[in-house]
Every structure is written in structure tokens, then in C-alpha cells.
Amino acid sequence: xxxxxxxxxxxxxxxxxxxxxxxxxxxxxxxxxxxxxxxxxxxxxxxxxxxxxxxxxxxxxxxxxxxxxxxxxxxxxxxxxxxxxxxxxxxxxxxxxxxxxxxxxxxxxxxxxxxxxxxxxxxxxxxxxxxxxxxxxxxxxxxxxxxxxxxxxxxxxxxxxxxxxxxxxxxxxxxxxxxxxxxxxxxxxxxxxxxxxxxxxxxxxxxxxxxxxxxxxxxxxxxxxxxxxxxxxxxxxxxxxxxxxxxxxxxxxxxxxxxxxxxxxxxxxxxxxxxxxxxxxxxxxxxxxxxxxxxxxxxxxxxxxxxxxxxxxxxxxxxxxxxxxxxxxxxxxxxxxxxxxxxxxxxxxxxxxxxxxxxxxxxxxxxxxxxxxxxxxxxxxxxxxxxxxx
Numbered sequence: 001x002x003x004x005x006x007x008x009x010x011x012x013x014x015x016x017x018x019x020x021x022x023x024x025x026x027x028x029x030x031x032x033x034x035x036x037x038x039x040x041x042x043x044x045x046x047x048x049x050x051x052x053x054x055x056x057x058x059x060x061x062x063x064x065x066x067x068x069x070x071x072x073x074x075x076x077x078x079x080x081x082x083x084x085x086x087x088x089x090x091x092x093x094x095x096x097x098x099x100x101x102x103x104x105x106x107x108x109x110x111x112x113x114x115x116x117x118x119x120x121x122x123x124x125x126x127x128x129x130x131x132x133x134x135x136x137x138x139x140x141x142x143x144x145x146x147x148x149x150x151x152x153x154x155x156x157x158x159x160x161x162x163x164x165x166x167x168x169x170x171x172x173x174x175x176x177x178x179x180x181x182x183x184x185x186x187x188x189x190x191x192x193x194x195x196x197x198x199x200x201x202x203x204x205x206x207x208x209x210x211x212x213x214x215x216x217x218x219x220x221x222x223x224x225x226x227x228x229x230x231x232x233x234x235x236x237x238x239x240x241x242x243x244x245x246x247x248x249x250x251x252x253x254x255x256x257x258x259x260x261x262x263x264x265x266x267x268x269x270x271x272x273x274x275x276x277x278x279x280x281x282x283x284x285x286x287x288x289x290x291x292x293x294x295x296x297x298x299x300x301x302x303x304x305x306x307x308x309x310x311x312x313x314x315x316x317x318x319x320x321x322x323x324x325x326x327x328x329x330x331x332x333x334x335x336x337x338x339x340x341x342x343x344x345x346x347x348x349x350x351x352x353x354x355x356x357x358x359x360x361x362x363x364x365x366x367x368x369x370x371x372x373x374x375x376x377x378x379x380x381x382x383x384x385x386x387x388x389x390x
Contacts, residue, residue, distance in 0.1 A: 007074040030249045038245035045253075060237060063247040068252050069220070072210070075189035075255070076202050078222035082232050083248060087185065087205025089241030090219030091115050092122075094201055095150065097235045098179055101127035104150040108135035108164065110157035110358045112183060113344070138172060145176040153182040153199070155298070156288055157193075159306050159341075159365055160358035163288040165295045170198035185209070185332070190262045191300035196279040201227055208332030209302065212254040212261050216247045260333075261370065265303030272377055276307050281388045283362070284308040303368035304331050306341075308360045309387075315340050315362060318387035324371050324379040336369035336376055 022029050036055040038044040044051045046052045055061040065083050073081035084090040099105060109117065109132045117128045133144045135155065145151065151173040155164040166182065173180045181201040182194045190208040194202045204210055206218035220243075221231060236242070266289070273287045287305035288294055294301070309315060319327055319340055341363035368376060 002313075006070040022226050028067060028249070028252065029063065030245050032245050033062075034058050058245065059109060059240065059242045062248070064252075066241050066256070067249040068243070068248040069215050071252065071255050072189070072204070072206075072220050073222050075193075075258075076184075076222040077189075077193050077195045078202065078228075079225045080228040081220055081222040081310050082228050082236060083243035083251075083279055084207070084219035084221070084236075085241040085243055085247075086217050087112075087203070087207060087219040088114055088118065089239070090203050090205075090221050091183070092118060093154070093235035093239050093241060093336070094181060094203060094231055096124075096239070097231045099123075099128055099149050104131060104147060105150045105152055106131050106133060106141070106144045106148045106178070107152040108133060108154055108157060108162075110160050111152070111154050112158045112185075113357055115152075115154075115183070116230065116357070128309040135169060136162060138165070138168055141169060142172050145173055145178050148176070148178050150179045150181065153180065154186075155182065155295075156186050158287070158357065159363070161286040163287055163298055166192070166194055166199060166297050168296075170194070170200075174198060175201075185298070186302055186304055187298060188262055188302065190259055191266075191302065192298050192317060195222065196299070197297045200224070205332075206251055209258065209262060209265075210254055210332075211251050212258065212333060213250070214330070214335060215332030216250040216254075217253055218243055218247050220251075262302065264370055265368055266301050268369065268370075268373040268376065269301065269303040269305060270348045271373050272366075272368055272380070273305055275377060276380070279384065281310055281313050281384050282307050283310045304365070306363050306365040307370075309362045309364070311362070312388075313384070314387045315342055315364065318364070318383045321383040321386045322379055324376055325366070325383075331367035335367075336371055337367045339365045341365070 047054055047056060055063060068074050069081040084093060095184060099369050107130055109297060120384045123130060131144050133140050153169060156162060156165050170180050180199045181203060182199050184192055184194055184202045185205045185208045201221055201223040204220050206220050268291050273285050273290055276282045277285045277290060285307040289301035325338050329339060331337055341359040342361050344359055345361055
């Protein structure tokens with residue numbers, strides 16, 4: 001763990017290595033190569049024996065990817081990190097590095113939908129059992145942990161945004177010898193650093209806030225050198241979900257502005273959720289920031305939340321009358337997006353989606369981008385007015 005690091009200190013994000021960038025470039029160049037050569041026979045032998053750590057093949061180590069990994073590890077207060085081609089590659093490689101057929105996973109309810117689907121399809125076929133618990137109920141969690149191999153957390157959770165006391169849950173798992181992982185994509189390392197709360201491994205969909213520009217798909221995992229080394233040695237080279245140098249370069253760019261962007265997302269989302277909460281057409285707003293009592297360890301809120309309309313509001317009309325907010329999946333970029341709950345529930349391959357994800361057919365998931373609070377509120381207010389008529 002890195003001590004004394006302030007994630008909002010912009011200067012700390014300017015360099016990842018002591019060495020100067022090539023050609024004194026203010027932006028680190030991309031090492032866009034598939035392989036690296038050796039100076040001589042002995043150099044190659046010592047590398048293969050593990051006596052020397054150096055790039056050999058970009059599916060293993062690459063300088064640009066390594067720079068991103070080091071920056072993210074520093075942000076999370078972790079010893080090390082490893083980048084992946086997607087958030088799902090990070091999730092699957094991490095879990096499969098520590099779980100075998102016959103093992104059991106405990107997971108909080110209302111997970112990221114594709115993680116839930118992974119657990120219920122491939123993991124089920126592999127004989128890996130998954131027990132779901134309410135992360136707000138520590139007694140329920142404590143009853144489920146004995147005998148489990150891994151505890152998979154997400155806080156706040158997808159769609160319903162339930163925030164948990166991560167430190168207490170991690171301590172419970174540790175008391176039972178259970179490895180802990182958490183998806184920290186929603187809060188980013190700026191608003192939550194799970195390593196400092198006792199979590200073993202922290203996962204991000206780097207496509208979201210870390211990238212921040214909706215032009216890269218990637219994932220990353222941070223933790224101790226030993227745990228990251230196990231993932232790098234057992235799952236990473238064989239599942240093949242490597243992060244490309246160009247995508248790593250885009251992520252390095254994204255990390256430079258992460259503190260500024262997260263504060264802007266939070267500021268607009270707080271104001272918009274307050275106005276939605278007071279609107280007569282809205283039944284419920286699911287956003288930790290409204291409670292004014294964030295759980296220990298959660299130091300801020302991002303731009304992603306959901307809300308539920310009152311009966312009689314036409315969700316289709318609302319969606320079709322928006323201008324700045326676009327219909328689109330994912331989140332974390334500069335643009336504002338919505339996903340109606342009805343759309344998710346209409347997927348044929350999703351039996352029991354409402355129960356699994358906590359999705360109401362009258363709900364809308366909304367990501368507040370960087371277009372400006374007043375402009376975004378005007379867009380929402382006008383669409384709600386149309387959807388509420390008749």
C-alpha cells in the first residue's frame with residue numbers, strides 16, 4: 001500500500017516512472033510493438049528463467065501498459081495492478097485465478113449485469129456455486145461466508161446504487177479466511193480506495209471513469225504484488241485478455257483529468273438528483289449522495305444513478321423527447337446517457353432480471369455528463385413534462 005498519497009493531487013498523476021519520457025515528450029509515446037528482442041543468448045536465458053523482468057511479448061509486459069498499471073496502483077493505494085482488454089476480462093481472470101470447480105463464491109445482490117450473467121452461466125457449468133446476499137445486512141453476509149472461497153462486492157451496486165460499509169464487510173470476510181474483491185468502477189479511486197478498507201483486490205471497468213472519453217474498452221485490477229502476480233502468472237497469459245498499448249495510452253490520458261472530471265460529474269449529479277427527488281412525477285431516486293450519510297470509506301459520489309417514475313408517466317415518451325441525454329449503454333464519459341429499465345427487462349435472455357438487478361419497469365438509469373447542470377436539467381424537465389401528459 002502507498003502511504004500519504006492524495007488522489008486529488010494532480011501533480012502525482014504527471015509521471016509513473018523516474019525515467020524521463022523518450023525525446024522529453026510531455027505525453028509518453030506509445031510503445032506499439034508486439035514483441036521485444038534480446039541483446040544476446042544469455043539475456044534471453046536469464047529472462048526466461050525469471051532472473052530478469054523485462055518485456056518479451058506484449059501479451060505479457062509492455063512499457064505503455066505498465067505505465068498505466070503503475071499509475072492506477074498508486075491511485076488505489078495498492079502495491080501493483082494489471083490491465084485487461086475489458087472490465088469483464090478483468091473480472092473473469094481475477095475470479096478464475098482463485099476459484100476452482102466445487103468452490104463457492106458469496107456475492108452481493110444487484111451486481112453489474114454481465115458479472116451476474118457470467119456467474120450464472122460459465123461458472124455454473126464449471127461447478128462453481130454463487131450465493132447472493134444483501135450487502136447492507138452484515139448478519140446475512142456473516143452467515144453466508146463460512147466455507148466460501150471468495151467474496152465479490154460492488155459498492156454502490158449497479159442500478160439501485162446500494163452503498164455498503166466496505167470496511168466492515170472486508171473484516172467479516174477476513175475473519176473467515178475469505179478472499180475479497182470489489183468492483184470500484186462507480187466511485188473511482190478518487191472517491192473510494194477499497195485497499196485502505198481491507199479489501200484484497202479492486203476491479204475497474206476502465207472503460208468508465210478511468211478512461212472518461214468513451215473511446216476505450218479496458219479493465220484493470222489492483223492489489224498486493226503476490227495476488228496480482230498470481231493473476232498475471234495463471235490467468236492473464238492463457239485467457240489472453242491483454243490490454244493494448246494504444247488503449248493503455250488513452251487510459252493514461254484519461255487519468256490526467258480524472259480528479260477534475262469526477263468533481264464535475266459529482267457536482268451536477270447532486271443538483272439534478274435533488275431536483276428529481278422533489279419532482280411530482282418521480283417516485284424514488286437511487287443515489288447515495290441524497291442521504292447525506294455516505295458509508296465509511298465512500299468519500300464522494302459520481303454521476304451515475306437511477307430513478308423511478310410515478311405510475312402513469314410514459315417512459316418511452318420521456319426517452320424520445322430528450323435531446324442532450326442520449327439512449328446508450330455504458331457510462332463514465334463526457335456525454336450524458338440514459339437506459340430505461342423497460343429496455344433491460346425486455347431482453348429475452350434475462351429471466352428474473354427485475355429480481356436479480358432490482359430494476360423497476362418504471363425506472364431509468366441516468367449518467368450525468370459534462371454538458372452543464374442547467375442545460376441537462378432543462379432537457380430532463382422538458383421530457384418529463386411531455387411524458388407526464390395524458
